[in-house]
Amino acid sequence: MNQIKTISKSDLNNFINKLIQDKNYEVVGVKSKDIRYVYGQLENATELRLDHDVTIIPPKKYFLPQYETLMEYSLEKQFDVKAKDEIKPRIIIGIHPYDVIALEQMDKVYLDSQKDDFYKKRRENTILIASDMQNVSDRSFAASMHTNTTDKGFDLLLTNIEDKYAITIGSEKGKILLEKYAKVQDAKEADINKIDKTRKKTVNKFKKKVILPKEEWPSVLVANYDGGIWEERSDKCMECSSCTMVCPTCYCYDVKDDVSLNLKGGSRIRTWDGCMLRDFTKIGSGEVFREDKKDRYRHRFFRKGNYLPARYGFVACVGCGRCGIACLPDIADPCDVMSSLAHHRKSDDTARFFIKQENKVAETNTIHVPRKATIKRIEKLTDAEKLFEIELDDKKPLGHKPGQFIEVSIFGIGEAPFGLASSPSDLPTFEIAVRKVGNVTSKLHEMSVGDKIGIRGPLGNGFDVEKLENKNLLLTSGGIGIYPMRSLINFVLDKKNRKKFKQIIILYGAKRPKEILFLNEVEEWKKCDDTICKLTVDRCEQGECWAGDIGLITTLFPKIRVDKLDSKNTIAVVVGPPIMYKFVIKSLQTMGIPDENIFVSLERRMKCGVGKCGHCQINGVYVCREGPVFNYKQIKNLPEAFE
Amino acid sequence: MKQKLRVAIFDFADCEGCELEIADLEEEIFDLLEIVDIVSFREVMKEHSDNYDIAIVEGSIMRPMDEKRLRNIRSKAKILVAIGACATIGGVNKIRNQWMHDEVIREVYGDAPTQRNELFDVFKTKALNEVVPVDYYIHGCPPDRDDIKRVISALGLGKKPEIIRYPVCVECKKNENICQFELGAFCLGPITRAGCKAICPTHNSPCDGCRGLIKKAETECVWEVLQRYNLSYEDIRRRCTMYNYGKEECQVDE
Numbered sequence: 001m002n003q004i005k006t007i008s009k010s011d012l013n014n015f016i017n018k019l020i021q022d023k024n025y026e027v028v029g030v031k032s033k034d035i036r037y038v039y040g041q042l043e044n045a046t047e048l049r050l051d052h053d054v055t056i057i058p059p060k061k062y063f064l065p066q067y068e069t070l071m072e073y074s075l076e077k078q079f080d081v082k083a084k085d086e087i088k089p090r091i092i093i094g095i096h097p098y099d100v101i102a103l104e105q106m107d108k109v110y111l112d113s114q115k116d117d118f119y120k121k122r123r124e125n126t127i128l129i130a131s132d133m134q135n136v137s138d139r140s141f142a143a144s145m146h147t148n149t150t151d152k153g154f155d156l157l158l159t160n161i162e163d164k165y166a167i168t169i170g171s172e173k174g175k176i177l178l179e180k181y182a183k184v185q186d187a188k189e190a191d192i193n194k195i196d197k198t199r200k201k202t203v204n205k206f207k208k209k210v211i212l213p214k215e216e217w218p219s220v221l222v223a224n225y226d227g228g229i230w231e232e233r234s235d236k237c238m239e240c241s242s243c244t245m246v247c248p249t250c251y252c253y254d255v256k257d258d259v260s261l262n263l264k265g266g267s268r269i270r271t272w273d274g275c276m277l278r279d280f281t282k283i284g285s286g287e288v289f290r291e292d293k294k295d296r297y298r299h300r301f302f303r304k305g306n307y308l309p310a311r312y313g314f315v316a317c318v319g320c321g322r323c324g325i326a327c328l329p330d331i332a333d334p335c336d337v338m339s340s341l342a343h344h345r346k347s348d349d350t351a352r353f354f355i356k357q358e359n360k361v362a363e364t365n366t367i368h369v370p371r372k373a374t375i376k377r378i379e380k381l382t383d384a385e386k387l388f389e390i391e392l393d394d395k396k397p398l399g400h401k402p403g404q405f406i407e408v409s410i411f412g413i414g415e416a417p418f419g420l421a422s423s424p425s426d427l428p429t430f431e432i433a434v435r436k437v438g439n440v441t442s443k444l445h446e447m448s449v450g451d452k453i454g455i456r457g458p459l460g461n462g463f464d465v466e467k468l469e470n471k472n473l474l475l476t477s478g479g480i481g482i483y484p485m486r487s488l489i490n491f492v493l494d495k496k497n498r499k500k501f502k503q504i505i506i507l508y509g510a511k512r513p514k515e516i517l518f519l520n521e522v523e524e525w526k527k528c529d530d531t532i533c534k535l536t537v538d539r540c541e542q543g544e545c546w547a548g549d550i551g552l553i554t555t556l557f558p559k560i561r562v563d564k565l566d567s568k569n570t571i572a573v574v575v576g577p578p579i580m581y582k583f584v585i586k587s588l589q590t591m592g593i594p595d596e597n598i599f600v601s602l603e604r605r606m607k608c609g610v611g612k613c614g615h616c617q618i619n620g621v622y623v624c625r626e627g628p629v630f631n632y633k634q635i636k637n638l639p640e641a642f643e
Numbered sequence: 644m645k646q647k648l649r650v651a652i653f654d655f656a657d658c659e660g661c662e663l664e665i666a667d668l669e670e671e672i673f674d675l676l677e678i679v680d681i682v683s684f685r686e687v688m689k690e691h692s693d694n695y696d697i698a699i700v701e702g703s704i705m706r707p708m709d710e711k712r713l714r715n716i717r718s719k720a721k722i723l724v725a726i727g728a729c730a731t732i733g734g735v736n737k738i739r740n741q742w743m744h745d746e747v748i749r750e751v752y753g754d755a756p757t758q759r760n761e762l763f764d765v766f767k768t769k770a771l772n773e774v775v776p777v778d779y780y781i782h783g784c785p786p787d788r789d790d791i792k793r794v795i796s797a798l799g800l801g802k803k804p805e806i807i808r809y810p811v812c813v814e815c816k817k818n819e820n821i822c823q824f825e826l827g828a829f830c831l832g833p834i835t836r837a838g839c840k841a842i843c844p845t846h847n848s849p850c851d852g853c854r855g856l857i858k859k860a861e862t863e864c865v866w867e868v869l870q871r872y873n874l875s876y877e878d879i880r881r882r883c884t885m886y887n888y889g890k891e892e893c894q895v896d897e
Contacts, residue, residue, distance in 0.1 A: 240809075241810075246816055261678070271817075442802070
C-alpha cells in the first residue's frame with residue numbers, strides 16, 4: 001500500500017515553486033498552448049495545468065527526444081568520437097496515468113537485454129510527479145483500457161480532492177522530495193475515500209469506450225490478418241505518420257549523420273521515425289519491404305495489439321486518443337478499429353507472428369557508440385564489390401558466429417549493416433564483402449588500408465553450428481548471398497571442423513560469370529574431402545568465359561543426388577535475394593528435406609541492430625535479433641517473410 | 644586536403660531570395676568558403692569564372708534564351724543543384740501558366756512594344772528539370788538554411804544528399820504544433836515534402852506546398868479529408884496553384 005499525504009492547493013504551488021527554484025533540476029510540466037496542452041519548462045507553478053485533458057505529444061519526448069544527439073565526432077582526426085553525455089536531472093509534473101503506463105511499457109523495450117544507455121540515464125535522472133485525470137479528451141478511451149489510473153510507475157501522484165490535493169508516494173525518491181520541499185499532512189480515511197470518488201467521477205467523463213477488451217486484441221488480430229478492414233481503411237490514409245508521431249507507445253527511430261558546414265566535425269542524431277512512411281523499410285539497394293500502404297497501416301495495429309503483446313506481454317495502446325485527434329481522415333484510432341473487430345473471429349495462436357528465442361547477448365555500456373577498428377586489407381572482387389579485412393583496435397577477436405552481422409560506421413556518412421563473410425577465428429581480424437550501392441558502401445570503396453571505421457556487433461542470430469554436426473549440409477547461395485555463406489562454408493570446411501559434418505554440397509549461382517565471387521576459394525572448396533561444389537550463372541553473354549552450368553540456381557538440384565532416406569539427415573542452408581527463396585525451398589521440399597532442416601538468412605533494414613528502431617521487422621520478428629538466420633519452419637508462416 | 648570544389652551560383656526568373664539565403668549564412672559563410680571556392684555569384688560578387696564543378700541554380704526557365712543559358716551551365720557543371728521552388732518545381736512563376744501568352748503580356752506590359760524582343764519572348768514556365776537533368780534539389784520558398792548546409796556539406800563529403808520523402812506533418816508533430824485543420828485553416832502539410840522543419844505551421848500559418856507535393860491531390864485520402872473539413876476540390880486546386888500549378892506530384896527523387 002502506498003503512503004498517502006495531503007497538501008493544500010497553495011502549499012502545492014509553494015512545493016512546485018521550490019522545485020523550480022532548485023537549480024539542480026529542470027522542472028517541466030503540462031502547460032496550455034492555445035486550445036491544447038503541451039509539456040514544457042515551468043517558470044512558475046501557476047503555469048501548471050493539472051486540469052488538462054491530454055497533451056499534443058506524450059512525455060516520451062523527455063526520454064526519447066524528437067531530435068537527439070547520440071555522439072559527436074571530429075572529421076579532422078580519424079575516429080575521434082564522444083558519446084553525448086549531458087543529461088540533467090529533471091522533474092516532470094502532471095503526467096496522466098496512461099502516459100505513466102506507456103513509459104513503463106517503453107522501459108520493457110528500451111531496458112531489456114540490450115539496454116539503451118541514453119534512455120536508461122534519462123529514466124534514472126527523472127522524477128515523475130503524475131496526476132490523476134481531472135478532465136478527459138473527447139478521443140480518449142483510457143478507462144476501457146484500464147489505463148485511466150495506476151498505482152505504480154510514478155514517484156508521486158497528485159489527486160485533486162475538492163479543496164486540496166492528495167499525494168500518493170510511489171518511491172523513495174518521491175518521498176525524499178516531499179520531505180525536503182513540501183508541507184504535507186498524513187491523509188485521513190476521508191481523504192482516501194475522496195481519491196476513489198474523484199477517480200470514479202472521472203470515469204464518467206469518458207465519451208469513448210473500446211468494445212473489444214484489450215485482452216482479446218491479440219487473438220482477434222491474429223485471426224483477421226487478411227481481413228478487408230485494413231485495405232478499406234488504409235485507402236483513406238494520407239501516410240503522414242502523424243499517428244505514430246503523437247503516440248506514447250511508438251518508439252521507432254532513425255539515425256542520421258549531421259555534418260558541420262566546414263566538414264570539421266559532426267554529430268549522429270537520432271530522430272523519431274514512423275512505420276506509416278514508405279521509406280521506413282527501405283534498404284540501401286532501394287528495395288522497400290512494406291511497399292503497400294495497407295500493409296503499413298496493418299503493421300501499426302499489429303505491432304500494438306499483437307506483436308508487442310507476444311514479445312513483452314502488454315497491449316501497446318494506452319487509450320490516450322492522441323492519434324484519433326491527429327489523424328485527418330480519422331482512420332487511426334485503435335478504439336474505432338478494434339471495436340469494429342469486436343464480433344470477428346478469434347484465434348488462440350496469438351504468437352503466430354512471433355518467434356521466441358533466447359539469444360544470449362553480452363551487456364555493453366552502450367548500444368550506440370561503435371568500437372574503433374582499422375581496415376587491414378582490401379581485395380577487389382568485382383567492379384562493384386570489395387572484400388575488407390578489418391581489425392578491432394583493441395585487438396580482441398570479434399567473436400562472431402557464421403551468419404551474424406555488424407554495423408559499420410563511417411562518421412559523417414552514416415552506418416550500415418553487413419553480414420560477416422569470414423569464418424570465426426581467434427584472430428582479431430574479420431572480413432566483410434561490400435557491394436557499392438549507397439553512401440556508406442560507396443565511401444568504403446574509396447577507403448584505403450589503415451583507415452579507421454567504427455564497428456558495432458557482432459549482432460543478431462547466426463547459424464547454430466552445433467545443430468549442423470553429423471549432418472549432410474546442402475549450402476545454397478545466390479548473388480551476394482555468398483557473403484554470409486562464405487563464413488559458414490569456410491567454417492565447416494576448416495580442417496579442425498570438417499570431421500564434425502558429413503557430406504557437404506555447395507551450390508552457388510550468380511547472374512553472370514563476372515559476378516561469381518571468391519573463385520579461387522571455390523577451387524579450394526572443391527578439393528575438400530567429400531565435398532561437392534557446383535556453380536551456375538543465369539546467363540552468359542557471347543565472349544564471356546564460363547565452364548560451369550548456365551541456368552537458375554534451381555537447375556542444379558537435379559544434378560545432385562540426395563538420397564530420399566538421407567534427406568532427413570540433411571540440413572539445407574539458403575542465402576540469396578528475396579526472389580530466390582520461394583523456388584529453392586520448393587526444390588528442397590521436393591527432395592524430401594523437412595522444413596525444420598532448412599535455414600535461411602533474410603535481409604531487411606537493420607538500423608539499430610538491437611531490436612529497438614523497428615525498421616527490420618518481419619511481422620512480430622526483429623531480423624536483427626531473432627535473425628538474420630532463421631529456421632524455415634519457424635518463419636514460413638510469417639506473411640511478411642517471403643512476400 | 645582534397646582540392647576545393649568550385650561552386651557557381653546562377654539565377655533565372657525569380658526573386659533571388661534563395662541566393663540571399665546563401666549569402667545570409669552569416670559567419671557560417673566562412674565555413675562554406677573553407678570547403679568550396681565560389682567562382683560565380685552575381686548577387687554578391689563581381690568575379691566570374693566558367694570553370695566550376697557544382698552549379699547551384701535558382702529561378703524558373705521562361706524563354707528560349709534561358710533554356711540556352713541553362714544548357715550551357717549544365718554542360719560545364721559536374722553536378723547541378725536546383726535551389727528554391729522556382730527552380731525545383733516552377734513555383735510561383737507557374738501561376739501564369741493558367742493564362743494564354745498574349746493575355747499575360749497584355750496584363751503586364753499593356754501596349755508596350757514587346758514584339759521581336761527576345762527578352763519578352765516567353766513560353767510557359769518550366770522548372771529546371773523540364774529542360775536539363777538535375778542532380779540534387781534544395782526545395783522551398785525560400786529554402787531552409789540548414790537544408791542548404793545539409794546538401795552542400797553532403798556534396799563536400801562526396802555523399803548523396805538524403806532526399807526527404809515524408810510530409811511536413813512529421814516535422815510539424817515533432818514541433819508539438821496544434822494542427823492547422825484543428826484551428827480551422829487549410830494546410831497542405833499532409834501532402835507536401837518536409838525538410839523545412841514545418842516552419843509555416845509552427846508560426847501559425849498553413850503550409851502552401853512550396854517544397855512540392857509528394858502525393859497527388861486527386862487521391863481518395865485527400866478527398867476524404869476535404870469532405871471532412873467541408874472543402875472542395877476547387878479549394879485544393881486553388882491552394883496548389885501558388886507553388887504547384889500544373890504539377891500533380893513531385894517525382895520521388897526531385
